Amino acid sequence: MAHPGGPGIAWEYLRAPALERFLTMMYLEPVGTGGSDRLATHPHGYTRARYSRHLAALIDHLPVSRVHVLGHSHGGFVAQYHALHRPDRLAGMVLYDSAPVTGPEHAAEAMRAVREFAARHAGHPELPAVLQAFGAIPAISDDEAMMAVARxxxxxxxxxxxxxxxxWALLQDSLRATCISEPQSPRRRRPAPADPRLAHVPGEQKGPKAPAALPRAAAHRPTGLRR
Known part of the structure; x- marks a missing residue:
């Protein structure tokens, strides 16, 4: 079960055809994103607790007792919350380019990585546009702005x-995004699990229907056998 990042980035960018050859991959489209329903309070009300409840409801519909959850970026925050509060249906968890903390420490590390990126590509003609997009993140207020920054x-x-x-422009142009206001929660350091089922995958470089609102999911079954 793959949970995309954002919050607000639609699931398609997370497709992993290499994994689909050997695993049944479920790609969750979180509530408020893409074709899933919006909350009555949209763009507010999208808490990790709510995402976790919806993830649990989706897992309950599957004909398996436990699943592995892959969380990318903000999806990794959701996966960690889910593991802390509903571990019984998890066979394992993979955190892809996510973090164990939020708050000032997380923001400082993100800015450090952006500075490294800028130094590495100093002089590139397209660099200013990327840095300008990062600077625009705090002012995002609608879907159009969210989409522009994400790309x-x-x-x-x-x-x-x-x-x-x-x-990579194919991926860039296919991104779909929804403006979602993530609630600010108190900074909390999550315990480091000793469970060997937990894996962390670093990123390539170091962003009135409430009762019925549910996430959608796309399934891709194995097309090959492991040799």
């Missing part, structure tokens, strides 16, 4: 983006 910062998330920009 503009892709070069900072792909290590070799400018060595093959045409290839």
């Amino acid at each position: 503009a910062i892709v070069p900072a998330y792909v290590a070799d983006y400018w060595s093959d920009a045409r290839r």
Whole structure:
């Protein structure tokens, strides 16, 4: 079960065809995003507790006792919350380019990574547009602005983006995003699990229907056998 980042980024960018050859992959489209319902309070009310409840409801519909959850970026925050509060249906968890803390420490590390990116690509003609997009993040207030920023910062998330920009432009142009206001929760350090089922995958580089609102999911079954 793969949970995308954002919050507000639609699931398609997270497709993993190599994994789909050997695993049944479920891609969750969180409430408020893409084709899933919006809350009556949209763009507010999208808490990790709510995402976790919806993840649990979706898992309950599957014909398996436990699942592995892959959380990317903000999806990793949801996966960690879910593991702390509803671990009984988890076979394991993979955190992809996520973090165990939020708050000032997390923000400082993110800014450090952006500065490294800028220094590494100093002089590139497209760098100013990427940095401008990062600076626009606090002012995002609608879907159009969210989409523009999500697409503009892709070069900072792909290590070799400018060595093959045409290839990555396909991903960039396909991104769909919804403006969602993430609640500010008290900073909390999550315990580091000793469970060997937990894996962390670093990123390439170091962003009135409430009762019926449910996430959608797309399933991709294995197409090959492990040799």
